Amino acid sequence: MSEIYMPRLSDTMEEGVISSWVKQVGDKVSVGDVLVEIETDKAVMEYEAYEDGYLVQQTVREGETVPIGAVIGVIADSPDAVPAAPEGGEGAEQKAEEPQQPAPAAQEAKEEQPTVPAPAAPAEQGGKPRPLSSPLARRLAREYGLDITKIQGSGPKGRVVRADVEAAAQQKREQEAAAPQPAAAKAPAPAAAPPQPEFEDLRASEEVPVTNIRRVIARRLTQAKQEIPHFYLRRRIDAEALREFRAQINEQLAPTGVKVSVNDLIVKAVATVLRDHPEVNSSWVDDKLLRHKRINVGIAVAVDTGLVVPVLHDADTLALSEVARRSRALVEKARDGKLSPQDMSGGTFSVSNLGMFGVESFSAVINPPEAAILAVGAMQQEPVVRDGEIVARHTIALELSVDHRAVDGAVGAAFLKDLAEVLESPMRIVL
Amino acid sequence: MPVITYRQALRDTLRAEMHRDENVFLMGEEIGVFEGSYKITEGLLKEFGERRVRDTPIAEEGFVGAAVGAAMLGLRPVVEIMTINFSLLALDQIVNHAAKIYGMFGGQNSVPMVIRTPGGGGQQLGATHSQNVELYYAFVPGLKVVAPSTPADAAALLRAAIRDDDPVLFLENLGLYNTKGEVPDEEVVGEIGRAAVVREGTDITLVGYSRMAMIATQVADRLAEEGISVEVVDLRSLRPLDRETIVNSVKKTGCAVVAEDDWLTYGIGAEIAASIQEGAFDYLDAPVRRVAMAEVPLPYAKPLENAALPSAESVTTVIYETLRAVGRRVG
Numbered sequence: 012m013s014e015i016y017m018p019r020l021s022d023t024m025e026e027g028v029i030s031s032w033v034k035q036v037g038d039k040v041s042v043g044d045v046l047v048e049i050e051t052d053k054a055v056m057e058y059e060a061y062e063d064g065y066l067v068q069q070t071v072r073e074g075e076t077v078p079i080g081a082v083i084g085v086i087a088d089s090p091d092a093v094p095a096a097p098e099g100g101e102g103a104e105q106k107a108e109e110p111q112q113p114a115p116a117a118q119e120a121k122e123e124q125p126t127v128p129a130p131a132a133p134a135e136q137g138g139k140p141r142p143l144s145s146p147l148a149r150r151l152a153r154e155y156g157l158d159i160t161k162i163q164g165s166g167p168k169g170r171v172v173r174a175d176v177e178a179a180a181q182q183k184r185e186q187e188a189a190a191p192q193p194a195a196a197k198a199p200a201p202a203a204a205p206p207q208p209e210f211e212d213l214r215a216s217e218e219v220p221v222t223n224i225r226r227v228i229a230r231r232l233t234q235a236k237q238e239i240p241h242f243y244l245r246r247r248i249d250a251e252a253l254r255e256f257r258a259q260i261n262e263q264l265a266p267t268g269v270k271v272s273v274n275d276l277i278v279k280a281v282a283t284v285l286r287d288h289p290e291v292n293s294s295w296v297d298d299k300l301l302r303h304k305r306i307n308v309g310i311a312v313a314v315d316t317g318l319v320v321p322v323l324h325d326a327d328t329l330a331l332s333e334v335a336r337r338s339r340a341l342v343e344k345a346r347d348g349k350l351s352p353q354d355m356s357g358g359t360f361s362v363s364n365l366g367m368f369g370v371e372s373f374s375a376v377i378n379p380p381e382a383a384i385l386a387v388g389a390m391q392q393e394p395v396v397r398d399g400e401i402v403a404r405h406t407i408a409l410e411l412s413v414d415h416r417a418v419d420g421a422v423g424a425a426f427l428k429d430l431a432e433v434l435e436s437p438m439r440i441v442l
Numbered sequence: 443m444p445v446i447t448y449r450q451a452l453r454d455t456l457r458a459e460m461h462r463d464e465n466v467f468l469m470g471e472e473i474g475v476f477e478g479s480y481k482i483t484e485g486l487l488k489e490f491g492e493r494r495v496r497d498t499p500i501a502e503e504g505f506v507g508a509a510v511g512a513a514m515l516g517l518r519p520v521v522e523i524m525t526i527n528f529s530l531l532a533l534d535q536i537v538n539h540a541a542k543i544y545g546m547f548g549g550q551n552s553v554p555m556v557i558r559t560p561g562g563g564g565q566q567l568g569a570t571h572s573q574n575v576e577l578y579y580a581f582v583p584g585l586k587v588v589a590p591s592t593p594a595d596a597a598a599l600l601r602a603a604i605r606d607d608d609p610v611l612f613l614e615n616l617g618l619y620n621t622k623g624e625v626p627d628e629e630v631v632g633e634i635g636r637a638a639v640v641r642e643g644t645d646i647t648l649v650g651y652s653r654m655a656m657i658a659t660q661v662a663d664r665l666a667e668e669g670i671s672v673e674v675v676d677l678r679s680l681r682p683l684d685r686e687t688i689v690n691s692v693k694k695t696g697c698a699v700v701a702e703d704d705w706l707t708y709g710i711g712a713e714i715a716a717s718i719q720e721g722a723f724d725y726l727d728a729p730v731r732r733v734a735m736a737e738v739p740l741p742y743a744k745p746l747e748n749a750a751l752p753s754a755e756s757v758t759t760v761i762y763e764t765l766r767a768v769g770r771r772v773g
Contacts, residue, residue: 018771019769019771020771061762061763061766061773145696145726145727145728145768146723146724146725146726146727147696147724147725147726147727148727149724150724150725165769166728166767166768166769167767170767172727172728172767172768172769173696173727173768173769174768174769174770175769
């Protein structure tokens, strides 16, 4: 015996109306026979049987509306089979939910908020069985920051599957892209309006297709600069000891094939120093100050499609060689476009290094919801006064961008001072 | 690369290994004068003589036991058991001796023997001659079990099995002997314990071994025409089992079907399904499904035999059902 579910017949379909039953209870059905005509938001479509047998129950009457995934009928091997209560816990849960009349609920939701998927189950929590969902769907919903109980499932018994979460995430992205930022909305419209196409195009411009990643960069960095009161702390460190230390370490590590970069040393030093400065490892979110127990350092990586920030989780607990190995793996994944949402989530502090481009120093934009980002410039020889003499020394310019809502100037300065001292006595990185 | 049959690949490899190492010798019923019930050993008696190609009495426990002893003393016996059904008569020698000696005697003696034996139904040989009981051996630590599905893998894994210092059960299949495929001229030694992704795909993972791996590639090729991208994992080795390759594939596709010629309950597919949920729980979009033989002694009558065995059609049906469960409109 197997149940027939309301199918998803179009991408935008959330529910369907049983327009008419072509097969009646007791009829023999074969694979490919039209069972029922279903009216969607777009059209009336025929729905075929996927297996042989007899239609023994029409669970939903003609003219009734049910959400995708709801049971609409039952096919059995024998015409006399009596549809029992569905087997197993899943079925029982569905049964328990049925008195809640999912159909009208879905309809109301649709009328109020046409772009939000109707809840898979009544929204009330507490003792109510949770709506069915696949482990993959639950993980993706977590990663996208979506409430899975608000997503309409299209799988068997209304199970939320990956396709449903992806659709909801896409919808969310579109909504966010469509909804103007509050600040932007206040700006005078004419100034914000892009040049109209009918204007003479003096710049010979062409519109480049915008990728999702570019859209996300644009949105998040706009948000960062509009919402976060940045201040900047600059400090140049003497990098002679760091150079020597790196050479020594790489000599030691040579047989393992691991090579530690200056950036790895800086990332590890940042993680180590953050342990003593938990106030910098924090976030200002919705008028709340969150202090993070884990130290997850993001590493800004430029890839063909834009900027990504893969995260080295628990960087403070990793050996230096492990920091080097993992960051190289993350950078490679980033270049291959294979970073998972997990690889990019949970950062508590970021490091951005443009030294390889010869940039002396720069001011980085904070990666929300983090409270600070360290901009690292190129290592270069500078004339430095030491013991009253001018000598040539390798130095690196550091600039810390700080969210003043979460961290005050003196606190940020103390962090940067400790960081500089650790980098100038680099043995402390590994101690 | 020459295209040869699975049978030819086995024969060529046996001959090459016997030339390479004079400690390699063959034992089994009807393998010499009669040249093998399935003609795997054709020509070998003539070429190598009675000392190295030995016809045995119909006494599986006896000749498998003799092979265990020969292996302990440094020879490399390759035993043919006419079908895996008859291996049950040698179960004590295989499970209690071959598999245990290395561990029980503190590593003083290994047992470098190979048991070649075909399984499989579909030949109207009746219930006692059509079984797939490789699971009994895959269950036993101390044994290795390989189950190649192509002529190239048959050659590479037979070579690896003969050179391996542990007892290896080398599973063949009556339905594979006449299948053809490219086999490289050079000597490839396979890696026991390594599965292969033989078709890359993105929609669903289809796991099989031996004959069902061959069926799986056929199903994948046919479904590709419908725009369904099936990733086929050929286990090749049942013990050790390459869980990593299976799990990585499911992490990519989000759902899996296991196709097996043995019975469903407690079968190889149960182990695969358990491994998938342990290794890829957060990546599963639908329950792992299994396609296996009907839970009956295999009938002799052709229509019933066909109905009981898993087939390309039954695998395809379950793939459709699984894909529909993740929101694809297929079938």
